[in-house]
Amino acid sequence: MTAGRCNRLKTSASVPDAALGRRVRVKICGITDTPTALAAVEAGADALGFVFATSRRQVTPEVARGIIQHLPPFVARVGVFVNTPPAEVADIAAYCGLTAIQLSGDDEINNNFSKSPYHNLPVIQTLRVGGGRGLPRWPRCNADAYLFDTYKEGIYGGTGEAFDWGILQNIDCPKPVILAGGLNAANVRAAVKLVKPYAVDVSGGVETGGHKDIDKIKEFIVQAKGVLI
Numbered sequence: 001m002t003a004g005r006c007n008r009l010k011t012s013a014s015v016p017d018a019a020l021g022r023r024v025r026v027k028i029c030g031i032t033d034t035p036t037a038l039a040a041v042e043a044g045a046d047a048l049g050f051v052f053a054t055s056r057r058q059v060t061p062e063v064a065r066g067i068i069q070h071l072p073p074f075v076a077r078v079g080v081f082v083n084t085p086p087a088e089v090a091d092i093a094a095y096c097g098l099t100a101i102q103l104s105g106d107d108e109i110n111n112n113f114s115k116s117p118y119h120n121l122p123v124i125q126t127l128r129v130g131g132g133r134g135l136p137r138w139p140r141c142n143a144d145a146y147l148f149d150t151y152k153e154g155i156y157g158g159t160g161e162a163f164d165w166g167i168l169q170n171i172d173c174p175k176p177v178i179l180a181g182g183l184n185a186a187n188v189r190a191a192v193k194l195v196k197p198y199a200v201d202v203s204g205g206v207e208t209g210g211h212k213d214i215d216k217i218k219e220f221i222v223q224a225k226g227v228l229i
């Protein structure tokens, strides 16, 4: 895959994806119970996120495993970690049946990790931008995808705040781009059209009163996937 172009994944060598069009993938993050997980999948979520870091959305490995056991096979199970030792991440991943690891801690500063401690699961590296912080220099590209979230001092994610997506327009990212930070049903369509990311990721934008709201999840997915990119 050509470096810098893979946020627009090719479907075949002869048919340009621009001609064919594709729908963005959607990850619903901060899942804490089985009914919500199944409703999100039914609504069309491609991935569910389980936060193992300190957060009001934090789940124990036991709870995550219990939810994951009920999921159908073609849904990604992503564990979200903040500055957790790799061996601990690997243990939780194996126990829960995670299919991808999201590193949302300070790892972006020194992105020279090896994937082997994570049992070679796909690794999504969070990069926090905005608030005066521009795009980082591409580190050593060990990650399988980059998730762009809003920078807020002392907060590693789930801020509910958006950054200027224009910074990602025509980005020369060597891996698939995942857009996050303050997305909701009202703004995700514009964000997808502008950035044309591989996937979008949402947490606070599909909640009411601090809990996941099934109607908001459905509307978010309809809006996100309603545009061909």
Ligand SMILES: O=C(O)c1ccccc1N[C@@H]1O[C@H](COP(=O)(O)O)[C@@H](O)[C@H]1O
Residues within 6 Å of the ligand: 029, 030, 049, 051, 053, 054, 055, 056, 057, 080, 082, 104, 147, 149, 156, 157, 158, 159, 160, 161, 180, 181, 182, 183, 201, 202, 203, 204, 205
């Ligand atoms: O959701 C959390 O509580 C969280 C805690 C620590 C690290 C990451 C977290 N979530 C990630 O935050 C972004 C955006 O969230 P929001 O839509 O702005 O509320 C998303 O990538 C989650 O994976």
